[in-house]
Amino acid sequence: MREFVNYLADPIRSFPIFLVFFYLMIRYVKVVATKKFAVIGTLISLPPIAWALADKNFFKIVIRPDNLPINFLIITVVFFTWFSLYKGVRNDGRLAAGEVPIEALPENREKVWTWPNLVYTELFCMIAMTIFLVVWAIYFKAPLEEPANPTWAPNPAKAPWYFLGLQEMLVYFDPWYAGVILPGLIVAGLIAIPYIDTNPKGNGYFCYEDRKMAINLFLFGWLALWVYLIIVGTFLRGPNWTFYGPFEYWDYKKVVAEYNVNLSEFFWIIGLNQPLPSNMILREIVGIVISLGYFFILPLASLKTKYGAKLFKDMGTIRYFILIFLAVAMASLPIKMALRWLFSLKYIVALPELELNF
Amino acid sequence: MADKGLAQKVRDTQVWKSIFRHGPPDNARNRAAVVAGNVFLHLHPIKLKKSGVELGYTWCMGGLTFFIFLALAVTGVLLMFYYRPTAEYAFNDIVAMREHVPLGIMREIHRWGAHAMVITVWLHMFRVFMTGSYKPPREFNWGVGVILLVLTMLLSFTGYLLPWDQLAIWAIAVGANMAKATPLVGHGGPGAAFAVIGDFVMVSDKNDVRYQLLGGRFVGEPALLRFYILHCVFIPLVVGTLIAVHFWRVRKDGGISAPL
Amino acid sequence: MADKQSLNRREFFSFLTVGWVAFSAACAGLASMALRYSYPNVNFEPEMDFLAGRPTDYEAGVDERWKNGFGVWMIKRDGILVALSNICTHLGCVPNWLPAELKFKCPCHGSGFYMNGVNFEGPAPRPLERFRITMTPDGQILVDKTRIFRQEKGEWNHPDSFIRV
Structure with missing residues (x-):
């Protein structure tokens, strides 16, 4: 059984499984966003979690000081995702029945005094947080590793958990893309959200149906490309940053054969059975064409689809192309991950002479 | 006078009256006065919609983020009394904070508080997204919030470098190499290979963005000092300013979001 | 009375333009000096x-x-x-x-x-x-x-x- 879970946990299998669950969640959101589902789901998931924690290898990872917060993160993210969907679906039902959302009910629109209504809530939250932090600080020492040693890197050398998604991205891309461009695009994309999303519905209350596309896209980026990668980086990456199942002992001598091939080698050596051309542009021409096509032709081609044409008409030129560009950049990460897992593809464009790898 | 309670006597003193210039907040006038007349409480409006007070709606994540930020500022100042940002002392000072300083959990609160702040700020953004609160007229404030999120991560990053342990030095090494790989302004990034005129290399390891970040070509003491200043002074100043903007705009853009 | 002003409308705006350009240039100069400040001229380097x-x-x-x-x-x-x-x-x-x-x-x-x-x-x-x-x-x-x-x-x-x- 443990072997089987270890087998399933490899990102090559667990990422598709995660995507299937994600799809089921948004497809059957009406079922997921009920209290009954939450209670049953919690009850069903408790025994497997207890069983998993009984394994000493897994337990060791879970209680590593640096990993404690991520356990909180997982619990809070699961809860609040469900909670916001629950509130959203409840409002959807009310809107469908011609009523106003709960937040817009007259008794909720009514104005109340800040003192005592708000200040006491805040005081309560502050005291609860203080107690929580102090107790946590007394029970768990803050992480501190060995003194700095520039000649020896710890193995595995992990960033704190909130950067592990980034660290995992760096495995699939060259630093200029995964370390600079992608984070930059994440920030720019987040800032751009209010200017791209012109849907006036759902302003100031929870809902799902009216903002389906926006919420699905956001949840995909947030859960599948950020939280999932953090979980992989925390629980499934061991010495030498190779994959270890959650119940697998971190054997430093584990041998993993992992030979990565560039697209140019696939094309020239395996495809055409020739040596690599000495001209670097000619060598990488296939990858360059594919990359340019992906980032520039694909957005233009998307206009030809029915859905794209409708969006284009609704949003206008600038908004549409910003949205498509951000979507294409976001999709480049799972695509590259899949290519790496399936074909050991390293770089689509490999120009180390110009420090330009993609 | 004998029939008055002690509390009332205290309230009647000149000292008390000079501080609290209104009666207890048990009627409308004084409830308005207590919020409007207090420099800390006047962040809030005097009255607000009931939906904006509900924990089920706000999750209090923004408020908690701000509270943790304040707690980190206080504990951070306390830590600075015992910490010297040099390669020789930094690590030992961090150990001494636990071993040789009374109430040796200040660093623990600071470190775990930083982790908690990252979680609360993410969840705050998640709530704001799920309630559509970034929609007009709050677009600009959403952007300020995103920048605050980035700065929170930068504060965490610069912060965990300060103990000068293995995590710190390798995080700096990786961060510096990312800076080196920045297109156009890093000497190991795309574009630098083209910025060459004859023998003159325009973007080299002596003038690129990594050199600026580290204060040199190698990870060493200048880098530690730089990150110390960034962590303790520079970024908190920027964050404090942006928090003021953020809160001001929450008020000016119509208060905590509610259905239009 | 308007005719008696020492600056006519066009002159006034060109004066304003020069002023703004000078101000922007001064700000840019200060910013670049601040940037230059963050690049030390001499620093310790390990033996090579x-x-x-x-x-x-x-x-x-x-x-x-x-x-x-x-x-x-x-x-x-x-x-x-x-x-x-x-x-x-x-x-x-x-x-x-x-x-x-x-x-x-x-x-x-x-x-x-x-x-x-x-x-x-x-x-x-x-x-x-x-x-x-x-x-x-x-x-x-x-x-x-x-x-x-x-x-x-x-x-x-x-x-x-x-x-x-």
């Missing part, structure tokens, strides 16, 4: 060259004796001796030499390199760098880390990038 003994000191294979002090692996193989940098070309961590698998493996993101320094797995975009390695007149090896040789630029054929043994 060292004497690495005699060629006969090394056995075939990977020698780690200079790794901790100078960040260099000496690799004797196929009749040549090279000084290989121990900085991963991906993000600058220090890979470990795994004698059982005959490869260098980086703990940060899993890049792998053959014994000769050529990358073959993980994200590293290019091979490890070689340092200049020369013989002093008295028969000692001099490793100079200021000059690097990169395989993908075809520099590993350069006579200073290895010594024959």
